[in-house]
Amino acid sequence: MRIELRVCKHCFEGEHENEHKTAVTRDLVACARVVREYKDLIDLDDVHVRMVSEDEGDDGRPAALPAVAATIQNEQVVVSDTQLITMGENGYMLVYPNPQDALKVLAGNIDEISKVLDEEVSPELSPESAEILAGGPDGAVEEDADMYP
Numbered sequence: 001m002r003i004e005l006r007v008c009k010h011c012f013e014g015e016h017e018n019e020h021k022t023a024v025t026r027d028l029v030a031c032a033r034v035v036r037e038y039k040d041l042i043d044l045d046d047v048h049v050r051m052v053s054e055d056e057g058d059d060g061r062p063a064a065l066p067a068v069a070a071t072i073q074n075e076q077v078v079v080s081d082t083q084l085i086t087m088g089e090n091g092y093m094l095v096y097p098n099p100q101d102a103l104k105v106l107a108g109n110i111d112e113i114s115k116v117l118d119e120e121v122s123p124e125l126s127p128e129s130a131e132i133l134a135g136g137p138d139g140a141v142e143e144d145a146d147m148y149p
């Protein structure tokens with residue numbers, strides 16, 4: 001399987017003033033880098049991290065897996081800056097256009113790696129991402145008092 005994570009470079013660097021998105025974007029990248037480091041352990045062929053920038057000279061092209069999610073906003077095509085794409089041996093591509101789902105897929109890979117290694121390799125995650133992985137803000141999470149001092 002091959003994986004490509006696509007994120008907004010400006011969110012990653014905190015320039016888009018969306019703290020929640022910045023936290024999750026950084027975690028997505030941190031998770032993808034761990035998965036890339038250990039990819040051979042879980043039979044991944046390739047892991048790409050593509051940071052999309054608004055600078056001139058970045059045409060938004062994917063790094064390896066040629067699919068980009070888009071939405072229509074005000075009758076304009078808006079290309080998604082955050083997505084995860086996987087391509088399996090069968091040649092099918094799966095596009096995960098929600099950061100939440102992308103995070104869950106990467107966290108699943110990290111769990112697998114941790115099992116193979118018999119060692120926890122997950123990066124330190126933000127409270128925002130921890131909440132997503134715990135099932136979202138709908139009360140499914142038992143609040144840890146230490147997390148919100």
Ligand SMILES: [Zn+2]
Nearest residue numbers: 008010011016
């Ligand atoms: Zn951004």
